[in-house]
Amino acid sequence: MEENTFEPELIRAIFKLVWERRAAEREKNQLSETEAEAGPSTSKRSRLTSINGNGLKLSCELLRVFVTEAIQRAATIAEAEGSLKIEATHLERILPQLLLDF
Amino acid sequence: MGSDVDRGEEEEEAASELLRDRFRLCTISIAEAEAKQNGMEISQPIVACISDLAFKYAQQLAKDVELFAQHAGRKSVNMEDVILSAHRNDHLAASLRSFSNDLKAKEPQSERKRKKNPKKENKAAEDVLPIADP
Numbered sequence: 001m002e003e004n005t006f007e008p009e010l011i012r013a014i015f016k017l018v019w020e021r022r023a024a025e026r027e028k029n030q031l032s033e034t035e036a037e038a039g040p041s042t043s044k045r046s047r048l049t050s051i052n053g054n055g056l057k058l059s060c061e062l063l064r065v066f067v068t069e070a071i072q073r074a075a076t077i078a079e080a081e082g083s084l085k086i087e088a089t090h091l092e093r094i095l096p097q098l099l100l101d102f
Numbered sequence: 103m104g105s106d107v108d109r110g111e112e113e114e115e116a117a118s119e120l121l122r123d124r125f126r127l128c129t130i131s132i133a134e135a136e137a138k139q140n141g142m143e144i145s146q147p148i149v150a151c152i153s154d155l156a157f158k159y160a161q162q163l164a165k166d167v168e169l170f171a172q173h174a175g176r177k178s179v180n181m182e183d184v185i186l187s188a189h190r191n192d193h194l195a196a197s198l199r200s201f202s203n204d205l206k207a208k209e210p211q212s213e214r215k216r217k218k219n220p221k222k223e224n225k226a227a228e229d230v231l232p233i234a235d236p
Contacts, residue, residue: 004131004135015160050177055179055184087145088151101191
């Protein structure tokens with residue numbers, strides 16, 4: 001675990017932002033559908049998704065693998081072309097398969 | 103009313119920008135360490151590009167695991183949801199599975215101790231819920 005990875009708290013913050021945005025959207029849709037009912041919307045707000053510590057660590061690992069895979073695959077292409085620096089063309093070559101794999 | 107919504111969106115945008123920048127810093131250190139291991143240099147625009155890709159992926163991941171947890175009737179995301187998000191790639195799923203086993207093996211005692219109390223709370227909550235439901 002001495003390898004550097006993403007900060008769990010940073011990933012939690014990113015996840016939270018997405019979940020808050022989605023919860024707000026859900027609420028908006030509900031309000032427009034049933035404006036008279038105030039009950040469901042408040043219960044939805046308290047139902048904001050959370051994540052446990054190990055799940056967060058695993059998400060960090062997944063994102064770390066994504067980044068390292070991108071670098072390693074691009075490095076392989078760069079090496080095959082006899083380059084010492086990873087450039088845009090190398091990333092372009094590996095990008096389609098990378099996105100299919102994640 | 104309209105300006106209020108705008109301000110909310112602006113604030114959200116600013117928060118998102120800040121997270122994106124912090125995320126980029128993390129990516130840079132990971133990417134440069136990885137490139138060094140491979141004996142490669144990497145140009146900065148490429149790292150930024152990979153970082154933005156990973157950030158988008160993180161947002162997509164957030165949506166996925168939330169839906170998985172909801173489908174399982176949970177409010178909290180756990181390791182199974184994260185592993186499920188990688189189910190299309192067997193190798194990736196296996197790698198995550200072994201990482202999750204490592205995490206589980208690492209803290210069995212503290213987890214067991216901690217679990218004892220929440221279980222009681224859960225039971226209490228379960229007792230209350232059926233009454234509240236109808």
